[in-house]
Amino acid sequence: MTDRRRIQGPEMSVPPLGMGEEDSQGLPGQDSAPVVIGKDGLRNDGRLPEAPRPMFLRTGLVTQASGSAFLECGRIKAVAAVYGPRQEKRQYFTGAETGRLYCEFKFSTFSGRVRRGHQRDALEKEYSQFMQQALAPAIHLDLLPKSAIDIYVQILEEDGSAAALAAAITVASTALADAGIEMLDMVTGCAVGYVDGQVLVDCTAKEAAAAQGELVLSRMPSMGDYTHIHHAGSVEYDLVMQAVEVSGDTCAKIHGVVNKALLAPKEE
Amino acid sequence: MSSTIPPLPAEAIKKLLPETYHQSFIQKGVRPDGRGFQDFRPTAVHYGAITSADGSALVRLGGTTVVCGIKAEVAVPEPTQPTQGYFTPNVELGPMCSARFKPGAPSETAQVLSQQLNTLSLGVLDRDDLCIEPGQAVWALYADVLCLNYDGGALDACQLAVTAALRNLRLGKATFNEEEGAVRANARESQGVPIKAQVYTSTFGVLESGQCLADPSEAEGSLVRSTVSVSVSDQGRLVAVWKQGGQGCDVALIRACLDQAQERRAILESLLAPEASS
Numbered sequence: 001m002t003d004r005r006r007i008q009g010p011e012m013s014v015p016p017l018g019m020g021e022e023d024s025q026g027l028p029g030q031d032s033a034p035v036v037i038g039k040d041g042l043r044n045d046g047r048l049p050e051a052p053r054p055m056f057l058r059t060g061l062v063t064q065a066s067g068s069a070f071l072e073c074g075r076i077k078a079v080a081a082v083y084g085p086r087q088e089k090r091q092y093f094t095g096a097e098t099g100r101l102y103c104e105f106k107f108s109t110f111s112g113r114v115r116r117g118h119q120r121d122a123l124e125k126e127y128s129q130f131m132q133q134a135l136a137p138a139i140h141l142d143l144l145p146k147s148a149i150d151i152y153v154q155i156l157e158e159d160g161s162a163a164a165l166a167a168a169i170t171v172a173s174t175a176l177a178d179a180g181i182e183m184l185d186m187v188t189g190c191a192v193g194y195v196d197g198q199v200l201v202d203c204t205a206k207e208a209a210a211a212q213g214e215l216v217l218s219r220m221p222s223m224g225d226y227t228h229i230h231h232a233g234s235v236e237y238d239l240v241m242q243a244v245e246v247s248g249d250t251c252a253k254i255h256g257v258v259n260k261a262l263l264a265p266k267e268e
Numbered sequence: 269m270s271s272t273i274p275p276l277p278a279e280a281i282k283k284l285l286p287e288t289y290h291q292s293f294i295q296k297g298v299r300p301d302g303r304g305f306q307d308f309r310p311t312a313v314h315y316g317a318i319t320s321a322d323g324s325a326l327v328r329l330g331g332t333t334v335v336c337g338i339k340a341e342v343a344v345p346e347p348t349q350p351t352q353g354y355f356t357p358n359v360e361l362g363p364m365c366s367a368r369f370k371p372g373a374p375s376e377t378a379q380v381l382s383q384q385l386n387t388l389s390l391g392v393l394d395r396d397d398l399c400i401e402p403g404q405a406v407w408a409l410y411a412d413v414l415c416l417n418y419d420g421g422a423l424d425a426c427q428l429a430v431t432a433a434l435r436n437l438r439l440g441k442a443t444f445n446e447e448e449g450a451v452r453a454n455a456r457e458s459q460g461v462p463i464k465a466q467v468y469t470s471t472f473g474v475l476e477s478g479q480c481l482a483d484p485s486e487a488e489g490s491l492v493r494s495t496v497s498v499s500v501s502d503q504g505r506l507v508a509v510w511k512q513g514g515q516g517c518d519v520a521l522i523r524a525c526l527d528q529a530q531e532r533r534a535i536l537e538s539l540l541a542p543e544a545s546s
Binding site: 005006007008009010011012013015016017018019036061062063064065075077079081083106109110111112113115118139145150154156157158236 | 317335408
């Protein structure tokens with residue numbers, strides 16, 4: 001198990017107890033059940049159920065890459081870099097007529113409450129695959145035979161893992177556009193959580209912990225197509241349909257943010 | 269040789285013949301980005317960039333961008349050193365920051381950088397300051413440095429990021445509860461970690477002609493035959509010197525590098541001066 005390529009710390013370490021109270025943003029104490037929606041119908045941070053967190057998006061942070069983007073949404077901070085299209089390495093070449101899209105989704109070790117490992121875990125691998133499935137339909141891979149495009153997304157800070165995936169999809173497609181790669185449309189992602197029979201858009205970690213299920217949806221808003229839907233949790237059928245509708249609308253809103261970011265001057 | 273090349277646009281020469289391109293600048297006493305030989309690239313430090321980390325900093329050195337986040341956990345000390353805490357620096361040069369690096373296990377460059385940071389950290393922190401209860405519990409600090417954009421000068425940027433993140437670090441007031449066998453930390457009474465000495469690293473590239481370039485960028489790397497990295501502490505003491513690369517150079521050149529590193533230290537010191545926790 002020892003990783004000989006990194007500096008080794010102690011064999012085992014744990015976060016100290018009692019650090020949970022560090023978030024002094026009106027969060028409930030540990031013994032009371034978490035209240036996610038107040039009596040006034042507003043969420044802890046004052047948002048309406050269908051309101052996403054404000055998003056900041058900029059292109060061109062990673063100058064070494066063909067294209068890149070930086071996204072900040074509440075506490076979430078994500079960087080995406082696109083390399084390619086480049087010639088496919090012989091070992092990966094399968095003789096396919098289309099190009100290959102490789103996605104890598106990674107949480108940084110310090111991104112969350114609890115420290116994460118250096119190596120990619122199962123969740124990160126699953127999210128990498130989701131990204132690939134969400135983005136591939138938008139790219140003209142048939143125009144890029146024998147080529148490969150690499151997308152690397154690094155989550156510097158997270159606040160709700162489903163929301164991090166949605167942010168990764170949005171920031172990756174912005175980076176793809178920044179790299180000048182031909183696409184049918186921008187893909188934007190939106191995550192929602194089901195809390196007590198209500199749909200909450202863009203859940204924070206606290207809200208996600210109280211949710212009975214989650215849905216991550218990616219969409220090409222101008223085309224109206226859905227590229228990827230991931231739903232988990234046992235919820236009423238009607239509520240899922242409502243969630244698809246609400247998150248689809250949010251994707252269209254995010255599309256506007258992406259367009260603005262692409263037109264804005266690059267980050268130097 | 270350059271005289272036989274037909275006139276090409278500068279951009280084409282830069283891509284096809286990077287060495288010729290850079291050489292033609294060096295001969296005129298300037299560098300492609302407009303710097304003089306002794307100039308470092310613009311440097312910026314941003315404290316507390318990552319709120320989920322206990323201490324963090326983002327450092328920009330020209331195009332190079334690195335983020336350091338420190339996570340503090342609690343561990344049982346080594347039986348032979350019951351009062352010594354752990355400090356574990358690791359550098360991640362992922363495939364995101366440059367096409368040079370491949371996905372997967374850390375490259376040799378990253379491993380060497382991690383080791384250098386580890387060596388330098390010995391003079392920065394007193395491990396005894398990380399003790400909570402002798403023989404029972406100590407702090408384990410994980411300083412992970414993530415490179416977002418790689419354009420040379422990685423050691424300088426990483427060392428500066430670790431230094432800044434350590435200054436930004438706040439640890440909750442920790443008490444060891446014998447009954448529970450666990451450590452409780454009070455975040456409201458948080459405090460910084462005593463720093464023995466700030467260490468500042470400056471890297472210089474030595475050209476074939478024996479000329480010395482301060483803070484070579486990734487593109488200038490094609491000209492650089494060997495590099496000299498000098499670490500000095502805030503008391504002006506010499507902490508480490510690394511001379512890497514195949515070409516030998518005389519002592520006078522190393523001495524010139526040491527002098528420049530001392531000058532650079534003053535600049536970096538004033539850069540770090542603003543209140544670290546802000």
